[in-house]
Amino acid sequence: NAGVTQTPKFRVLKTGQSMTLLCAQDMNHEYMYWYRQDPGMGLRLIHYSVGEGTTAKGEVPDGYNVSRLKKQNFLLGLESAAPSQTSVYFCASSYPRQFVQPQHFGDGTRLSIL
């Protein structure tokens, strides 16, 4: 049982390049989230999904796109990378029940934009 797996773990991009970050979970969770973590800023929600085929914007969605074609996967895309998108990206998932459930996190993707 791997939990939440993020690939790649590290990546260096040049300004203007595009890339996709992959998040996969094997816990049959309905809800998935993408965050970015910057020094002194805590975690900020980029996009989230409450089920297969659905996505919604979070707090800082500009410059990112997402897709949830399969329940277990949540992809985060950077169409034209900018230095301001240098950050650590975390994916999380949770299972909706009558009462709120905790989120399970991957170990992050460290992304540098030069």
Place this chain on the structure above:
Amino acid sequence: SQQGEEDPQALSIQEGENATMNCSYKTSINNLQWYRQNSGRGLVHLILIRSNEREKHSGRLRVTLDTSKKSSSLLITASRAADTASYFCATGEISSGNTGKLIFGQGTTLQVKP
């Protein structure tokens, strides 16, 4: 925007001492959660307290919630070197509905010296 503000930003104690971290938030919530993050890793859920609860315990952890003051505290008793990590509070706003969304604070960095 960040919901939670944590205090202190950094805390250094000796092994065996107790560590207390505080979190304040701004809006109406239905739950508050605490997470731990070891260096270079993802967040790990520690404890969840619902808005109708005032105190919760889990092993050496004690969490209190005061909704009238919009604040929470995390107490770690008899700290160990392995408790060295960053600790984040996260709130589930009532306005988020059934999305499971959380808003994270900026975190408290705890160092426990052997």
